Amino acid sequence: xxxxxxxxxxxxxxxxxxxxxxxxxxxxxxxxxxxxxxxxxxxxxxxxxxxxxxxxxxxxxxxxxxxxxxxxxxxxxxxxxxxxxxxxxxxxxxxxxxxxxxxxxxxxxxxxxxxxxxxxxxxxxxxxxxxxxxxxxxxxxxxxxxxxxxxxxxxxxxxxxxxxxxxxxxxxxxxxxxxxxxxxxxxxxxxxxxxxxxxxxxxxxxxxxxxxxxxxxxxxxxxxxxxxxxxxxxxxxxxxxxxxxxxxxxxxxxxxxxxxxxxxxxxxxxxxxxxxxxxxxxxxxxxxxxxxxxxxxxxxxxxxxxxxxxxxxxxxxxxxxxxxxxxxxxxxxxxxxxxxxxxxxxxxxxxxxxxxxxxxxxxxxxxxxxxx
Numbered sequence: 001x002x003x004x005x006x007x008x009x010x011x012x013x014x015x016x017x018x019x020x021x022x023x024x025x026x027x028x029x030x031x032x033x034x035x036x037x038x039x040x041x042x043x044x045x046x047x048x049x050x051x052x053x054x055x056x057x058x059x060x061x062x063x064x065x066x067x068x069x070x071x072x073x074x075x076x077x078x079x080x081x082x083x084x085x086x087x088x089x090x091x092x093x094x095x096x097x098x099x100x101x102x103x104x105x106x107x108x109x110x111x112x113x114x115x116x117x118x119x120x121x122x123x124x125x126x127x128x129x130x131x132x133x134x135x136x137x138x139x140x141x142x143x144x145x146x147x148x149x150x151x152x153x154x155x156x157x158x159x160x161x162x163x164x165x166x167x168x169x170x171x172x173x174x175x176x177x178x179x180x181x182x183x184x185x186x187x188x189x190x191x192x193x194x195x196x197x198x199x200x201x202x203x204x205x206x207x208x209x210x211x212x213x214x215x216x217x218x219x220x221x222x223x224x225x226x227x228x229x230x231x232x233x234x235x236x237x238x239x240x241x242x243x244x245x246x247x248x249x250x251x252x253x254x255x256x257x258x259x260x261x262x263x264x265x266x267x268x269x270x271x272x273x274x275x276x277x278x279x280x281x282x283x284x285x286x287x288x289x290x291x292x293x294x295x296x297x298x299x300x301x302x303x304x305x306x307x308x309x310x311x312x313x314x315x316x317x318x319x320x321x322x323x324x325x326x327x328x329x330x331x332x333x334x335x336x337x338x339x340x341x342x343x344x345x346x347x348x349x350x351x352x353x354x355x356x357x358x359x360x361x362x363x364x365x366x367x368x369x370x371x372x
Contacts, residue, residue: 032103048304105129125306145356151182180225
């Protein structure tokens, strides 16, 4: 018995030494739709954040005197406002130190209140509704341009194309409605006549009634505020009804899946705006797209580079503050200025990115092509 006790005592300094140098596990959440019609969009963002965390872990970062191991906690909010608040509370209760998300504005806005109450910083890579950052919350940030900037860009582009009359459809989500309203305002300012505004929802698949009504007004272009899951059948039904108007959309239409979903309905009259800049103009865009493809055996859909940057911003703020605790690194986050994959990242007083760009895309030769 004495021998066993002596062995334990003699071994104990090594046990304590190992414990002293053990990794500090820091959880970072990602929230977005990873199942359902928008599952490909949410998974794209989640994998972008995952790649950032893998890169950070490869560096062996030391924060607050301890080697840090970051861990991604992914949650599926199904792009649903009610589910989003449940997911947000689950992430907070699970001890995350920061969150990348939510992907859609309809989910991000209600969830943001949970993070504000808990003091957990949240950076959205893709929610573009101005309402998100107009709430005055201190923990809410965005690494992408908002709808007001997109609406102005699309209206200016439409005018250059000779569009004089425009019909608008939106899915009544915070994202779709916000983008449609921003476009209507900008289009009117550009002298474009809005000849109709129709409504659907983000679960619909049959748009025949709406499109038949719009067809009688003979618009030069139809703009849809919503995601590709509805945009694709809408475009097919437009063509089946003999509507030859240009088809315009926001970043929810600018996905790599859009051509696959629409089949032969895509042509050069289909155009979209995307918050942010093209991969060719991103400082680390082409390299990132290649790395992403090799790591996940999938093409970037939309927001993976922005999710990557959002995760890296959280990590860089922790490094700057030398603390992983939200209350201590939040002041550093507010003042942070870094060069990310997507460009220069710093925030204004509301939490919006200061240098958020917008890119125009046209569908040509079987792919989206950025316009000058």
